[in-house]
């Protein structure tokens with residue numbers, strides 16, 4: 219038997235989480251709850267069915283267990299093909315099933331195993347044969363984390379159910395020592411205003427907390443607790459695959475479950491103990507949107523600032539001081555050199571040849587086409603050469619943001635970081651050209667708009683097409699990105715947009731700073747004898 223394929227680094231892609239559990243056709247517990255919970259918490263859900271239950275929110279009316287040979291076949295089909303980041307185990311039903319899963323774990327050795335030792339449904343129906351407890355204990359010793367409720371904890375340690383939180387904690391510690399693994403004690407079934415859980419560490423190892431940590435929670439006033447145990451254990455397995463931190467995973471999963479319990483009132487499923495709302499924190503509208511729509515909306519204020527800058531008004535009516543334009547171009551020449559290198563790095567990370575070629579062409583053209591304007595203007599008007607001088611604080615900060623993203627960000631994040639340089643320039647280029655055309659603004663003394671070449675460069679249809687392609691690439695990258703990476707994309711886009719704004723305004727603000735310094739010098743001078 220081939221060992222499970224090792225997983226790629228957590229966090230860089232959506233983790234694969236396998237649920238091995240029973241089916242609940244009413245959708246609130248078992249494999250159906252697991253799939254929703256894993257998906258809602260940012261994982262890709264796989265599912266192997268141990269048993270079929272005939273069940274609804276009122277209770278269980280039957281259990282059918284397929285032959286264990288077929289269970290093994292399902293398990294192998296998944297592990298032979300897919301790199302599993304975590305396995306969550308729920309209802310086992312019988313000793314044979316528990317032993318079959320234990321054997322598969324021994325053969326495949328998944329890195330992370332969360333066992334919810336399901337014995338009794340919320341409705342009170344038995345979901346594990348009496349003679350199977352021994353086999354479940356054997357299986358539990360192979361888990362990274364075991365998540366019994368109060369009744370299951372008592373069965374596993376061979377005691378009466380705990381009547382108080384300290385007693386439950388004590389039983390949890392006994393179980394952790396017995397199994398040699400982490401235990402999550404759940405307070406859901408104890409009376410009280412609060413609903414605490416506690417993470418009891420396993421044998422000490424690197425990164426293992428030394429003491430039991432209580433993760434407190436509010437008790438939600440609801441009857442809809444069907445499948446909370448299944449949902450919680452799947453959420454923990456998923457969040458652990460993302461964070462590699464048990465305590466963080468428990469905290470995130472519990473916080474998420476609290477929201478799911480609270481929003482269960484928005485569902486209308488059955489007449490008994492209803493399901494929780496797994497997708498409560500996923501506003502559909504945002505989830506299905508294109509990156510470019512989200513990013514554009516998030517940066518509306520920055521764009522308003524840009525279009526209101528004196529630089530843009532001065533470019534439009536030609537009143538921009540030539541010295542300010544030279545300052546801007548000189549900084550831009552320094553910027554373009556670094557930007558070109560960042561685009562080349564984007565090309566190197568591109569997953570497909572068409573995208574690679576696109577970024578390589580962009581890297582070349584920003585040093586050729588765009589910089590042509592800089593060369594001619596700077597030589598003619600400012601008597602300096604392309605790339606001379608040193609970067610001001612805004613140029614430095616913008617370049618550092620881009621190079622840092624290129625060094626440690628993913629392809630998607632980098633694409634988001636380089637996009638505003640296309641998109642905002644195309645926007646300003648179009649805006650200025652339209653204003654010039656519509657309002658017939660002043661021309662220079664020779665009848666030519668002094669900044670015509672700048673306007674032509676960025677209002678050019680070729681530049682618009684490159685911008686459209688960069689947007690398509692960003693949307694494609696966003697579709698394949700994990701939730702963490704999607705957030706990083708939005709942040710990167712936002713910061714680049716802010717730097718673009720400050721860059722347009724840098725000549726004026728440096729002049730004003732120099733001016734106010736001079737004024738301060740003068741005032742100081744006035745009091746000197």
Ligand SMILES: Nc1ncnc2c1ncn2[C@@H]1O[C@H](COP(=O)(O)OP(=O)(O)OP(=O)(O)O)[C@@H](O)[C@H]1O
Nearest residue numbers: 340367404406407413436437438443445446447448
């Ligand atoms: N009313 C509630 N309000 C807030 N949290 C709750 C509530 N009921 C249960 N929980 C939480 O839900 C999680 C699951 O705990 P619980 O003890 O109910 O599991 P379980 O009995 O295995 O669930 P089930 O058998 O219904 O799938 C725990 O984190 C617990 O603290």
Ligand SMILES: Cc1ncc(CO)c(N)n1
Nearest residue numbers: 240241247248309339445
């Ligand atoms: C299939 C299945 N697994 C687990 C539970 C525990 O809630 C349930 N009710 N049904």
